[in-house]
Amino acid sequence: MVGLPEHLDPADDSLPVWTERYLELAVRGVRSAEVTAKISRHLQRFAAWITDGLGHDRLSAVTPREVSAWRDHLAAAGNIGRDGTPAPMAPTTVNNHLAHVSALFTWITAHAPAGLLRHGDPTKKVAPLPLPAPQPRALAAAQIRTVKNIVDRIETFHELKGRRHRGAVARAHVHARPLRDRAIIYLLFGTGLRRAELVGLDLDQLEPAEVDRLRQAKKARLTGVRGKGRTSRTIFVGRDARHTFAFQLSQASGHDRAELERRLGHANDRYLRLYTNPPDDIAAGYIEDL
Structure with a gap:
């Protein structure tokens, strides 16, 4: 003791x-x-x-x-x-x-002395209260900027650290994939894809696919993206994350339902409302304007 x-x-x-x-x-x-x-x-x-x-x-x-x-x-x-x-x-x-x-x-x-808690820890079998699922919202501009700043420095987070590696050329952990991780984040930001849609992508779906052409192209797109209900659509690379992408698309299109269905891959009213939920600061602004 x-x-x-x-x-x-x-x-x-x-x-x-x-x-x-x-x-x-x-x-x-x-x-x-x-x-x-x-x-x-x-x-x-x-x-x-x-x-x-x-x-x-x-x-x-x-x-x-x-x-x-x-x-x-x-x-x-x-x-x-x-x-x-x-x-x-x-x-x-x-x-x-x-x-x-x-x-x-x-x-x-x-x-404690042996035998004081004869039946063991009385808290072990007491479950916490279930929590309501968090409400998805679009990312605010400051949140987007913060995530992008972290992603731009992601290589340093994967570098080997410690006394043995001081002064040596920076080297990443053997299983680290910082460039892949950065591409995933930026793709989510720029397309509005769901996770299942992203992991099912192939480089052949990217147009243009050649590195030099892609760097020079003003626009890029992903073709044949498989969504829910075996739908297939073309996705243009944008700048915002999925919920933020949906909110900005709703604003830019004048809340055009047909455009939202086509770009988001959803025809269900519930999902359209969910994915176009504004950020907290914008929602608060709506209340202030009343």
Whole structure:
């Protein structure tokens, strides 16, 4: 039991005591002051829940059922509303609480006397709350610029580093494919292709395909791109990513449905709305204009 008293009493069965030991030995001075305060706050909430529910704070009495009940309590009434009444807590915040309690019991399991947690870690069988799928949105101009800046420097991320390679000619890892990775990113940015469509491409579909002609050409295109429902279409290389490409195409075409169907490979209203969802800053601007 590294860092703990040598003659620890096996009967020491207090959740607050073990919580304080964990904070002192594994959190304070290791995590930032802000994160430390948050972890401490979450663990105190858990200890208060156990004490209020069981009438005592014995560590050995904490079971998966108690942890699950605490999770559900947070989801239903973990916050205090503006009117002072209990309010639901966001799933991400609930899962953050669970993660901190799980880290606590992982540490206790490693350092506590044998037999204190007779049934093992009570957090292991408690699943986090499911999170809603993120809503796809077009990339904002600043996000596009950031990604392109990273992609333009991608070779350096694949270079061998360390003392042995200092001063030597830069050499990439044996399995690195920085030029391929850059081409994939720029192709996604410039065409609006879906992932499955991109991986099914062949160089024969590129016009022009010769390196010299491609460098001099003002326009390039991909022919015979296979999409959903066995559709086939021609894709012109543009400058934006898929969702951003769709949004800009919608704006430029005056929301022409036929053009959107032809370029995006979708005839379904749901998908057309999804792929033309504007960036957050533009959507916020629409609200401000009302």
